[in-house]
Amino acid sequence: MEIFLSIPFLVFLPLAASFLIMSPLFTSNEISIRRFAKGVIGFHFAYMILMLIFYNGANPYESQIHFFGLDWIQSLGIKFQFRLDGIGLILTTLTSFVFLLSSISSKINIRKNHKFYYSMLLLLMSAILGIFTSADMFMFFMFWELELIPAYFLIGGDWGIDYSETHKKSAVKFVLFTFLGSMFMLLGILLLHYYNYVTNGILSADFLNIMDNSIPDGIQYLIAVCFLIGFGVKLPIIPLHSWLPDAHTNAPTPVSMVLAGILLKTGAYGIYRFNYQMLSESFMSIAPILAVFALVNIIYTAFVAYTQTDIKRIVAYSSISNMGLILLGLCAYNQLGLSASVFHMVAHALVTSGLFMICGIVYLRCKTRDINSLGGIAQKMPRLFGFATLVVLASIGVPAFAPFVGEILTMISALFSEIGDLLKFVSIFSLPLLIISSCYMLKFLHRGFFGSMSESFEKINDISVHEFIVLASIMAGLIIFGLFPMAVLNLVGA
Amino acid sequence: MINDIFNILLPQFCLGIFILIQILCSMFLSPRSYKYSRLISAIGISLSIVLLTTVQTEPQYFGFKGSVMADSYTLLFQFVILLCGFFTVLLTRNLIREKKQNAYTFQAVLLTAVFGAVNIVSANDFLTLFISLELLSFPLYFLICAKKGYYSKEAAFKYLITSAVSSGVFLFGVSYLYGITSSLNFSDIYEIVIERETSLIYVFASVLTVLGLISKLAVFPFANWIIDVYKGCETSVLAFMSTIPKLALFGIICRLLVFPLSSSFELTFVIVLLSLVTALWANTYAIREKNVKVILACSASANASYVLLAASLVSVYNLSTVIFYLICYSLMNIAVFAFLNTAESNSLGDNVEDFIGVFHKNKLLAGSYALSVIALAGFPITSGFVAKIYLFSAIANSGLIFVPFLIALLILTVVALYYYLKLITPMFRKCDGNVLVKMLEATYSQKFVLVFCAILTVLIGVYPEKLIELCRFIAYSI
Numbered sequence: 001m002e003i004f005l006s007i008p009f010l011v012f013l014p015l016a017a018s019f020l021i022m023s024p025l026f027t028s029n030e031i032s033i034r035r036f037a038k039g040v041i042g043f044h045f046a047y048m049i050l051m052l053i054f055y056n057g058a059n060p061y062e063s064q065i066h067f068f069g070l071d072w073i074q075s076l077g078i079k080f081q082f083r084l085d086g087i088g089l090i091l092t093t094l095t096s097f098v099f100l101l102s103s104i105s106s107k108i109n110i111r112k113n114h115k116f117y118y119s120m121l122l123l124l125m126s127a128i129l130g131i132f133t134s135a136d137m138f139m140f141f142m143f144w145e146l147e148l149i150p151a152y153f154l155i156g157g158d159w160g161i162d163y164s165e166t167h168k169k170s171a172v173k174f175v176l177f178t179f180l181g182s183m184f185m186l187l188g189i190l191l192l193h194y195y196n197y198v199t200n201g202i203l204s205a206d207f208l209n210i211m212d213n214s215i216p217d218g219i220q221y222l223i224a225v226c227f228l229i230g231f232g233v234k235l236p237i238i239p240l241h242s243w244l245p246d247a248h249t250n251a252p253t254p255v256s257m258v259l260a261g262i263l264l265k266t267g268a269y270g271i272y273r274f275n276y277q278m279l280s281e282s283f284m285s286i287a288p289i290l291a292v293f294a295l296v297n298i299i300y301t302a303f304v305a306y307t308q309t310d311i312k313r314i315v316a317y318s319s320i321s322n323m324g325l326i327l328l329g330l331c332a333y334n335q336l337g338l339s340a341s342v343f344h345m346v347a348h349a350l351v352t353s354g355l356f357m358i359c360g361i362v363y364l365r366c367k368t369r370d371i372n373s374l375g376g377i378a379q380k381m382p383r384l385f386g387f388a389t390l391v392v393l394a395s396i397g398v399p400a401f402a403p404f405v406g407e408i409l410t411m412i413s414a415l416f417s418e419i420g421d422l423l424k425f426v427s428i429f430s431l432p433l434l435i436i437s438s439c440y441m442l443k444f445l446h447r448g449f450f451g452s453m454s455e456s457f458e459k460i461n462d463i464s465v466h467e468f469i470v471l472a473s474i475m476a477g478l479i480i481f482g483l484f485p486m487a488v489l490n491l492v493g494a
Numbered sequence: 495m496i497n498d499i500f501n502i503l504l505p506q507f508c509l510g511i512f513i514l515i516q517i518l519c520s521m522f523l524s525p526r527s528y529k530y531s532r533l534i535s536a537i538g539i540s541l542s543i544v545l546l547t548t549v550q551t552e553p554q555y556f557g558f559k560g561s562v563m564a565d566s567y568t569l570l571f572q573f574v575i576l577l578c579g580f581f582t583v584l585l586t587r588n589l590i591r592e593k594k595q596n597a598y599t600f601q602a603v604l605l606t607a608v609f610g611a612v613n614i615v616s617a618n619d620f621l622t623l624f625i626s627l628e629l630l631s632f633p634l635y636f637l638i639c640a641k642k643g644y645y646s647k648e649a650a651f652k653y654l655i656t657s658a659v660s661s662g663v664f665l666f667g668v669s670y671l672y673g674i675t676s677s678l679n680f681s682d683i684y685e686i687v688i689e690r691e692t693s694l695i696y697v698f699a700s701v702l703t704v705l706g707l708i709s710k711l712a713v714f715p716f717a718n719w720i721i722d723v724y725k726g727c728e729t730s731v732l733a734f735m736s737t738i739p740k741l742a743l744f745g746i747i748c749r750l751l752v753f754p755l756s757s758s759f760e761l762t763f764v765i766v767l768l769s770l771v772t773a774l775w776a777n778t779y780a781i782r783e784k785n786v787k788v789i790l791a792c793s794a795s796a797n798a799s800y801v802l803l804a805a806s807l808v809s810v811y812n813l814s815t816v817i818f819y820l821i822c823y824s825l826m827n828i829a830v831f832a833f834l835n836t837a838e839s840n841s842l843g844d845n846v847e848d849f850i851g852v853f854h855k856n857k858l859l860a861g862s863y864a865l866s867v868i869a870l871a872g873f874p875i876t877s878g879f880v881a882k883i884y885l886f887s888a889i890a891n892s893g894l895i896f897v898p899f900l901i902a903l904l905i906l907t908v909v910a911l912y913y914y915l916k917l918i919t920p921m922f923r924k925c926d927g928n929v930l931v932k933m934l935e936a937t938y939s940q941k942f943v944l945v946f947c948a949i950l951t952v953l954i955g956v957y958p959e960k961l962i963e964l965c966r967f968i969a970y971s972i
Contacts (some may be wrong), residue, residue: 024857067957071959075959075963113658141883145874146874146875149873153922176912181910186904190891190900193891194887385562
């Protein structure tokens, strides 16, 4: 069976499908394109589940592509190599799942340029899968850069629903911010590659071949800071976050789901792979400072989210706040913290894509996202109201839903961290998050769905079958992982 | 002497013969047969590419009492220069159709410029270098003003003046070098210089020499000409301007920095600072620009400064990265200008906004153009990505002192991305109703050059190993 499970197939299947859709020979009938894309992603998800079932913690999946019997760039020691361990497996499965949901919800939200949209979506999926599976620093960087092109077009493109110039502006902002970060990352990678070669004598960029203990201290910190800036743009860590609300608000709903659900997690994954694993020596001394940044992320953005009036912006700021929790779990630097932060990645991906989906549905029906002009739509949309209540409760951190486990485990892990006392303070001071998050989330629910209904909403319909399927599967995921968190935690521990 | 010609100078000889043929044709053939001028040039250049195989390179060959040389380094540069020349000739269709009577003369001038560029690389003597340099710049004045209108004349005049000044500076430096060493030969100067202590006059002379050369690459002290020149040029001439002088001059500057000017440590810092200032100037200048040609001029200047920074930190590894970058960069640039040439023949304007909706008019060509611009910005699956990583790794490996410079360059590439995005985003926008929807027509030669270069760009990006190996081999053999 294991012969059939190959990582290159996993990564390049969406890429091949993307090129197929883009090619002029492919049909331009929108229904066929949509069904084809959905079919590819569905098959991908099934394949992913198979990989999950046959995964053996002792020996992770590994594979390497040779070009005419050679490595990719032999003279720099760059190999085209893939590796998939427990965390990578969780995140790739999550990627596949969120993309499946987003492709289902694309039916309602995309009205124009189907060919371009679906090929870009599949290209983005391929790039993200590449980030999670690559085993070589330069390959990681390559996929990291590759992801910018489709993301730029997806955010800034005209997909038929209320297009304006601000979309393009926020797309440019997103690309420039991320590119700035990735340039710092490139500097870090080049320095790390060079000093690893000089001090250890191994010309390789493989994650496993990097040994940081022989690199001089000052250079280690320089490299670590470069990586933190690079991933901090994506995560985002607070001074580098200003691209996120704009990009998430202006992107169409399915793209917002992907951006908040998966794209932010690549930043956390990068910090885990590079700083936590490879540069562990410097990470131990940087972690307390980083934890303070995480605290600012958690508390400050939660307050900012409360003051917003656009429902999509509320959700966007709430996801920055939650990414701070994930960062805090990594800063704790113990096994529990790592498991907690990976678990919270999964939980938050589900919650935030559910919330963006709800925002999208509301916006599509009511033509407004302003929280002051909404209200009373619960009477007209009882099913959506039910789902919205459940997702909002989950995101606040009510037990029996997945985010509860993530939040609690993160705070416990920070409390018992051996890195320093600072982390204990951070853990205690980030507890008010639970209160503030219930404030802004309940405000979202209350002002949006309760109260008296304005007359313009008289004719709106309840959710359709597609939307029902998406929301129901998100709810199923939230409840399953809330009740059986060990399903994820075991994989991380293995 | 005859032996020398047959051993290493056959490609140049062939080019010279074809220049004569063009001039004879311009005298005796009727203007109606202007179409054949392009054919003759193409045949001449491809013949001299074939004749490159006769050049004797192992071991290094010194001809004409050591004033001309050949080794695999010169051979590679000559090959790339001739290839770019070939592509340029293919793109000149509109221009010679416009000129008709002067078509043959124009092609003769173009071939002379290629001849000069090929000669620059193989020079082993400051006198040969100077003559070849002038042989490259003089035809360029006429090539620049080949386009109709006022701007091209202005551009040609500006280029004439800056070239004259920079030639003067170059000769000034060379005269001091001659005064110190009483020789003009690179190898002789090298032997004398490494034995002595570095004197202030030597540093002065080498700085002036290099300054004279790099002003042709639009590096800082004399950089402003590039904007006016690019604005006034015809696009096929621009394809020439942006690749061939760059290849030739970098070819000779690398050799100069390795041999006769190698023992001046101060020179490195002067060049590094100049290239940093150039990168800063060029990238920031382009932010507010709306003219496609000006944006590409700034990009050319900025790219030259990146390469110069890596080239000034002399080592075998750096040299190989420089060669690799130059090859990739030439291919991308030719593709970009091939598309602009197509756009020009479809009478699209120079402004960024004139390109709105072009992608929907011809997906193949516009897609290749977008790919080349993305490659210039350094995104993956294209050769630009590998070249960028490779070049910057050279700077990173040169020591911790250069890390701040590297950070500055990396931040400037983000600025560069902004103006590259400005080039491609309007193409994907849908045109408004009132704009006439007309397909983008292209001739076979334009299509060939554009698509061929774009495919090569992708191929090198996916599988760079062989080219990198070649560059390393060349760099070791210098």
